[in-house]
Amino acid sequence: MATSAKILVLDDEEDTKDLFQQKFRHQINNKIYEFSFANHSEDALNLLKQQSFDIFVSDINVAGMDGINFIAQLRREYPLMKSIVISAYGDMNTLRAVMRGGAHDFVIKPIDFKDFGDTLEKTINVVKKLQQSEVVSKKLSAISDELDVSAKLQRSMLPGNVIKKGSIELWADTVPAAEVGGDFYDFFWLSETRLGLVMADVSGKNISAAMFALIGKTLIKSFSKVYSSPADCFRNVNRTLCSENVTTMFITAVYGIVDIEKNEMIYTNAGHLPIVVINPDQDPKFLECDAGMALGIFEETEFIDNVHNFSPGEIILLYTDGVPEAANKNGEEYGNERFMELLKQSAKVSPNSLTQALTASIREFAGDAPQSDDITTLCLKYRLRINTNVN
């Protein structure tokens, strides 16, 4: 089945037009081929400026003063059009030069129209494939631009990386596996002395997960202003997500409120990995708590507030499963043992250094294996406070 093609023929012989129209009358009548004819190379250039062609057919001796350069020029200016040259028998040197210069194929005079028809059909197929790949490539490029914008938007929604205020030093960062990710963190002051911390992971990656993450992040921050208890906040975030969730996506999350007056953190967990506490004098440990179900699944899920009392110099780490579940080429996981060992060694460093050491350690372990999940961490150091009542 032939595809419809527009063909420009350059020849100065008067009967060429009649000959083509006669030999290809079937294709012309069925609108499979549409021919245009030019007598001079200037005519051909003018026609090319007015409309687009798929195929250019030319007698090599007619294509202006320098047929080889003319074909090469067309190839540069019209990369989606292919040229077929017609050459006299025995003119091998010119033919080689014109093929090198960019002609797609050639036929020898006197034209065997069966052979020419086959050549034309083959060349048209090449042009059509080229045009299709051009369309796909443009679409891909548009999608890629969209992803870039989404990634920028997602980055801009994060609160930054760092807080240093009074007894608190905080560092947070995310390394998405795809262009845009399903992980997010957040931190915000609820009052002069109360700092909200959020770490969350949406099921899935890319645009759909990123959109759901944005909804989740906005809801948590909004409800955090209404409800002073993290559990109450999550209860309402969960109900809202459930009532509008047609995608069966869900969010695992932890939300803690650090109170620097009371030296404590009230926190709740929705199906997320437990917070880790790192003490200079003890082994790091998980803050085990009764976790509620992930957000967005079951409307009546209950959440519980838990309390953690800070010791001076203590570090807490919130993270997503991209940390313990990072895999190397053999499919082995980074795992909790390596994770805990690294944290033990990093008990006395700053949150920024700890996060960097952890990311470097995961990268070293994973080696050449592609990053399969977002790696997101939020680290808070509760710095040593001098108790003025001691003396």
Place this chain on the structure above:
Amino acid sequence: MEIKTTTEDGVAIITPSGRVDTSTAKAFEDGVMGTIDSNNKIAICFSGIDYISSAGLRVVLMAGKKLTALNGRFALINMPEKIFAVFKMSGFDKILKIYPSFEESKSFFK
């Protein structure tokens, strides 16, 4: 990912193997959802699964929701401890039926 499906006592037992992560979740979803179209009693056997990510949990959840809507039955069987920990962590063990073996799920499917 390879997914085998057998039928026993009118229950379709779906047995995937390998990792269920972002790159294999779609195949897992197609396998599970395709089986639901022909049978509303479904058991997923986890004996061959060594990792499941949140994208995989989502597929299990979708299957559960669909079967509830169809008045069907849905259970998870032969779950390795490590996989069970993931279900427990996300709270899914509270809304899904999980049995140590197919044998022990039989009365649920009756």
